[in-house]
Amino acid sequence: AQSVAQPEDQVNVAEGNPLTVKCTYSVSGNPYLFWYVQYPNRGLQFLLKYITGDNLVKGSYGFEAEFNKSQTSFHLKKPSALVSDSALYFCAVRAFFSGAGSYQLTFGKGTKLSVIP
Amino acid sequence: GAVVSQHPSWVICKSGTSVKIECRSLDFQATTMFWYRQFPKQSLMLMATSNEGSKATYEQGVEKDKFLINHASLTLSTLTVTSAHPEDSSFYICSAQGASNTEAFFGQGTRLTVV
Numbered sequence: 001a002q003s004v005a006q007p008e009d010q011v012n013v014a015e016g017n018p019l020t021v022k023c024t025y026s027v028s029g030n031p032y033l034f035w036y037v038q039y040p041n042r043g044l045q046f047l048l049k050y051i052t053g054d055n056l057v058k059g060s061y062g063f064e065a066e067f068n069k070s071q072t073s074f075h076l077k078k079p080s081a082l083v084s085d086s087a088l089y090f091c092a093v094r095a096f097f098s099g100a101g102s103y104q105l106t107f108g109k110g111t112k113l114s115v116i117p
Numbered sequence: 118g119a120v121v122s123q124h125p126s127w128v129i130c131k132s133g134t135s136v137k138i139e140c141r142s143l144d145f146q147a148t149t150m151f152w153y154r155q156f157p158k159q160s161l162m163l164m165a166t167s168n169e170g171s172k173a174t175y176e177q178g179v180e181k182d183k184f185l186i187n188h189a190s191l192t193l194s195t196l197t198v199t200s201a202h203p204e205d206s207s208f209y210i211c212s213a214q215g216a217s218n219t220e221a222f223f224g225q226g227t228r229l230t231v232v
Binding site: 043097 | 121123149151159160161163166168171174208210212214219220221222223224225226228
């Protein structure tokens, strides 16, 4: 069965500093990996995805993520954090569920990012 | 990216009544829609998956007679919480995926409060 681990409940970073939000995964076959961001009382917004190709994926709002197959990781990064980046971040892996006959996302528990002015 | 509209964004209802939440894909055909429930400070819990024109597939522990899901068209799915009770109060989120999409797109969420 597939799983996603986000080992940090909360990450604090000073504005202007680089940030990293960690994610490791477990899935059979080639992984489809995603990062989503959630602001309070809102749905999830898609940030970026890895399907195949270059291990460094660039996404929305200056975020990027690095796929590392040997470490089964997909950490989210940004070179310079903004206060407006403060939100809840979810890593997810996509897998096919035969019972439902469709692909489904399995989410990590989420990491709260706080960017301190 | 594609747009998914969820309505209402919040609703307060009396215990024992039913509430319907709509999820619409505005600019693509959603062959599959998902309904999630999110408790405070927790991740999303998948409730059910629905493919257009088929009965929804419910996750273990989710009462299908209580959470009625209809996916009658390629742009609309509805979740009806029947005979709502205070413990059903939660944040409900839908997402939609088209046949050609590798990522799912999410609605804005609905905050349900049962009093």
